Amino acid sequence: MQTLPAFPPEQLFATELPERLRHEGYALRWAVESDAAFLRELYAWSRAEEMAQVVWPEGAKDAFLDSQFALQHRHFVHYFAQAEFLVLEHRHAPVGRLYVSRQKEDWLVVDIGLMPAYRGKGVGSALLQQLLAAAERHGARSVALHVEQHNVRAHKLYRELGFRDEAMEGFHQLMRWQVPAGKTQLNTA
Numbered sequence: 001m002q003t004l005p006a007f008p009p010e011q012l013f014a015t016e017l018p019e020r021l022r023h024e025g026y027a028l029r030w031a032v033e034s035d036a037a038f039l040r041e042l043y044a045w046s047r048a049e050e051m052a053q054v055v056w057p058e059g060a061k062d063a064f065l066d067s068q069f070a071l072q073h074r075h076f077v078h079y080f081a082q083a084e085f086l087v088l089e090h091r092h093a094p095v096g097r098l099y100v101s102r103q104k105e106d107w108l109v110v111d112i113g114l115m116p117a118y119r120g121k122g123v124g125s126a127l128l129q130q131l132l133a134a135a136e137r138h139g140a141r142s143v144a145l146h147v148e149q150h151n152v153r154a155h156k157l158y159r160e161l162g163f164r165d166e167a168m169e170g171f172h173q174l175m176r177w178q179v180p181a182g183k184t185q186l187n188t189a
Contacts, residue, residue, distance in 0.1 A: 004033075004036055004070055004073050005074055005077050007077060015084055018126045018129070018130045020126060021126055021127070025090055025091040028087070039097060040066065043065065043069040043072065044069075045116055050150075051065070076099060080101045082103065083099050083101040084100045084101075086098045086099065086100070095115050096113055096123070097113050099111040099112075102140075105140050105142070106143075106144065107144070108143070108144050109128070109131070109143065112124060112127065125157055125161065129161065132177055136179050141178065142177060142178050143177045144174060145158065145163065145174075145175055146169065146172040146173065148173075155173065158175050162178075163175035163176060
C-alpha cells in the first residue's frame with residue numbers, strides 16, 4: 001500500500017455516539033495512521049460490487065483499489081483538513097468510519113461507511129440521526145452528503161432520514177437535510 005498523508009492531528013471531536021450504540025459496545029475515536037490497512041479494506045468493500053464486474057487479474061484489482069483509496073484519502077485530508085476523521089469500533093475492533101466537516105452553518109458528511117457485517121442493522125442511521133440532532137442544536141442550517149448513483153439502499157435510507165436530492169456531481173448524488181423551519185439558531189461558536 002502507498003504511503004498516505006497523515007490525518008490531521010488527533011483532537012477532541014464533537015460528534016456524539018448514540019446511547020443505544022454505546023450500550024451495544026460501539027465507540028468512536030479519532031482515526032490514526034495505523035488505521036490505514038483497515039480503512040483500505042473498508043474502501044475495497046465499498047467498491048466490491050463494481051470490482052466483481054471487472055475482468056482484471058486480482059493483482060490489478062488490488063493495485064487499482066490501492067491507488068484509488070490513496071487518492072481519496074489525499075483528497076479528504078487536503079480539502080477537509082478541519083473535518084473530524086473518526087473510526088467506529090465495535091468491542092474495540094474497527095468496523096466503520098465517519099468523516100464530518102462542521103464548517104459554519106452547512107455541515108458535510110464527507111464519508112460514512114460500515115463493514116458489510118454491520119450494514120442494515122440501524123448503526124448508520126443511528127449515527128446520522130444523532131448528527132442531524134446535533135446540527136439542529138448547534139445552529140447549523142443543513143447537513144449534506146454524497147451518495148453513489150447505484151447505492152440504492154443508502155439513497156433510500158438518506159431519503160427516509162429527510163435528505164433531499166439536489167444535484168448530480170459526477171457519479172454521486174448530492175443530498176441535503178435542512179434544519180426544520182424555525183429551529184435554526186444563531187451559531188455563536
